[in-house]
Amino acid sequence: xxxxxxxxxxxxxxxxxxxxxxxxxxxxxxxxxxxxxxxxxxxxxxxxxxxxxxxxxxxxxxxxxxxxxxxxxxxxxxxxxxxxxxx
Numbered sequence: 434x435x436x437x438x439x440x441x442x443x444x445x446x447x448x449x450x451x452x453x454x455x456x457x458x459x460x461x462x463x464x465x466x467x468x469x470x471x472x473x474x475x476x477x478x479x480x481x482x483x484x485x486x487x488x489x490x491x492x493x494x495x496x497x498x499x500x501x502x503x504x505x506x507x508x509x510x511x512x513x514x515x516x517x518x519x520x
Contacts (some may be wrong), residue, residue: 434493436461436516444483445495455483457493459485467514468492469506481506485512 435444441461448454465488474480483496495513500505 434513436513438516445485445493447494447497447504455494457485459487459493463487463489464517467495467510467517469510476497483510484498486518 436442437444440459442458443461443464444456445458446454446456464485466486468484468486470481470482470484472482481498481501482494484492485495486492498509501509
């Protein structure tokens with residue numbers, strides 16, 4: 434994920450197992466909010482995914498941390514929200 438405030442864009446690309454690769458490049462002004470979602474990952478574990486939700490209700494996966502403490506994750510999410518101006 435790259436947030437370029439000078440160019441006013443957010444770029445996200447990636448690939449995951451059993452999922453099509455993705456590449457999204459959108460203007461920062463199109464971002465409505467940044468969502469942190471959690472999902473059950475088996476054996477009592479939770480997985481987390483960070484999405485940019487755009488004003489047209491489309492969304493792009495930005496980040497899926499493999500292993501991170503919740504306090505670190507929340508701090509990083511707050512930093513990203515501040516960068517895109519959606520704190």
